[in-house]
Amino acid sequence: MKPPGILRVLRPAVASFVAIALAYLLIPNLVIVPLSFSAQEYLTFPPAGFSTKWYARLAANPDWINAAANSLVIGVPTALLSMVLGTLAALAVVRGSLRWAGLAASMVVAPMMLPHVILAIGLYPVMLELGLLRSHAAAIIAHTVVGFPLAFITVMASLRGSDGKLELAAMTLGATPWQAFWKVTFPAIRPGVAVGGILAFASSFDELMLALFLTGATTRTLPRLLWEQMSDFLTPVIAAAATLIVAFSMVLLLLAVLLERKPARPREVA
């Protein structure tokens, strides 16, 4: 009776390995939050004392406020543009009759996979010639290139889950293609579009490389400011900023999860 003996050891071993690996995933979040409430100048862990002075210093520094505003001014249009382009591309690939639909799909997804630094040094001269360098528009365009594949993927998944014949039925009954889209197709894929928009926003909100090349002193984003501050000095101010950014991202994640869960309810069949 050898195998059951091995299993008795193996099963708890796998379980504890997985538990440790999952704990490892949580470490960075568990380090930053306590650090941001430290009373000391220097980064020590465990932090000594409790203080909210780093948050006060953060709020008093216009650089952080500006960077946060820039991140929103760049992130929101990126999300909207990504939703439009992602939905158009997904409709063409899933509902269309393109012979090279597979190629088109991998072309759309490609910017997500390629190292951002290649795109960054390529877009720099293009934006320079267009007179857009260091403007918000440059960052919005660049972030949309890497963000709209995310919307494309989520909308494509929604479209595959909904029946294309319904649009045809609506048009047979006299609806224009425009009406058929807004009354039939869009309600079915709305969660996919929304989640895609949130993902595109989140990717823009976290993007560093393109921002390093394409934004300037007045248009720099939060990741870029974090990056610049980090190379200069390490204080708990960065931890305070990081904690707020993480909290904001968690709200976004929650929103995405809630949106994705909704459509599952009416159709109980798995």
Next chain:
Amino acid sequence: MRRTAPGEDKAGWQLSRRYNWLLIAPAFFLLVFFLWPLMRVVVRSFVDPAPGLANYQAILASPVYLRVLYNTVETAAVVTLLCLLIGYPIAYVMARAQGVKLRIVAALVVIPLWTSVVIRSYAWMVVFQRRGVLNEGIGTVMALFGESHTPIQFLPGALAVHVGMVHIMLPFMILPLVASMRNIDRRLMRAAGVLGADPIQSFLRVFLPLSLPGVSAGSALVFMMSLGFYVTPALLGGPRHMMSAVLIEQQANQLLNWGLASALATLLLLVTLAIYAVHARISGVGLAGAGGRA
């Protein structure tokens, strides 16, 4: 990909033809702001500062640049392997879990994905620095045994880079693995059991081979994304563990040596495309359905 069967009625065919036109706007956008910039990088690598292969000759002649390129591929390979070893058991548990357990594991996998890469690398810096979490922890344990501990210098170093990168890439390995494991018919395992296989045999001979598409998709995704890493190696690696993206950024942004930066970027592009082609060949599908964030 195609929804319309050849024998479908005319109205459906016309409608699907009309949908094709919707690709124009995204295609135009990608052409101008993705393909055109990439082409300029490739062209620039041959013409800046003078037409010819000078940039590539400079790379081949320099042990420093070759070392960075080698280091990039090696780091990506090590990270991919570590992600697979750590991610496979997690994916296995996640694919079998249900209810609350599933939700907890899924949350633990997805939360890091939504935490800024810059911030996570910063956190690892706090962990690995001279008076950081790790050194203090070791010191505390040593003190219990009455020993003293001189802080180990982890930064800059390969260990910190690997730990930081695996942390960022792990979800990109786990999610494709879970997707492919969920497609495995559980009855096959039971059938193997009925036919006399013990659980370890049925795992090795049935489950593992059937999960290989996920292994291939996850590994290709992690390897490709690891090649382009910037933040983690720049912050934790230092000059001795430099990776391509750090070198390219330095050459272009700080030294204004755009020709050399373009040549390095072209090489990085070629390696990434090669990995993608190999993966597409093996699995017969693109990565479009495997990746994604949530």
